[in-house]
Amino acid sequence: MKKPLRLRDPQPAETPTDVRILDIAADHIRRHGIERTTILSIAAEAGMSHANIYRYYPSKTALIEEISAQWLKPLEAALHVIGDAPDPAFDKLERLVFALHRAYRDKIETDPAIFALFSAASAQGAAIARRHYGRRDSEMRRILDEGASGPGFDPIDPKRALALILDAAYRFIDPIAMKLDLEVQRAVLEQRMGRVTKTVFRALSTGRI
Template identity: 50%
Template sequence: MALRSASPPKPSTDLRLLDLATEHVRRYGAARLTVTEIAEAAGMSHANVYRYFRSKTALLEAVTATWLAPLEAGLRIIADAPDPAHDKLERLLFTIHRAYRDKLATDPKIFDLFCAATAQNAEIARRHQQRIARAIQRILDEGHGSGTYHINDQGGAVTFVIDAMYRFLSPGTLRADIDSPRAEIENRAVRLLNLVSQALARGGL
């Protein structure tokens, strides 16, 4: 008797709603998304959607969080790696820069959603920035402990790194630079990061 192959598991309702919202944003942009449209596409009432996402804002934040989560996990791996602090700091900052630039190039409407959240200082953007700051602090702490960096104020040093590299880490400025050759932008980032590392090594921060 032939065995029937098992059917793949159906996605949970919240994931199905999230997939529908993501596809809607990709096709039409976030401004045209309504909870009613997502509910109709899912074959349920809009009241039922609110059982999973308390508002349109919460649904859009979940769309943004879905693509940020793997990036943030990768940053934690970099911060915990056994490499020298300078190498890790460079890899971490370029991972962020390239992830943003790639998302802008391949998935612009989702990137626009992230840009809007950042401009509005929305909770999803604040949490993302805090996770970046924690990963940088982990690297700076390690660099200070090994004698690579000489840091008096850990919080101030983290802010210094983020401020210095802002042009390469801000989604808004990356969007403004999208027509500039990638190699040119990254060469500029390397030169600036070398100066940042020299300042961290000299001390006084």
């Protein structure tokens, strides 16, 4: 009688080298801070030369920006989904602002060292921050254009409308400002944000901005 064939357990997929480097770098930043994290220390833990690190990331700055991009990309995709939704424009704008606020707040609370990279990039006007804000603003403009062409908004200047939203929501969606509110309970901040957004949307509905 033949013995039944035994299927081999599938081998775990090997983590791509570029992702492994990012994981190690992020862990070093969490444990040692950005200043004490070096390409040499990352290379040593990865078991490769520092020259090999530069094959994937041409500089420490590029490596740090990619660490920030890893958690910003899913957020940006979620904003795009909100923009694509069939909901009324007012509802989509409110959901988008709340999605930004909650994603930032979650990151501050659960992964402060990595959030600090993005906060510093914002303060410095670094490329990763400019790209992120460009995508955020693009989604907001898309919703504003949709609202202006349908019921709900009076004819408005899209640039002024976007500026009004960003100015009014600054406390709730700017990473540097949000760090100052860490002691404020989330529920309290969200109540305040809800009142602010409703006030802004009333102004948009009249076109008096």
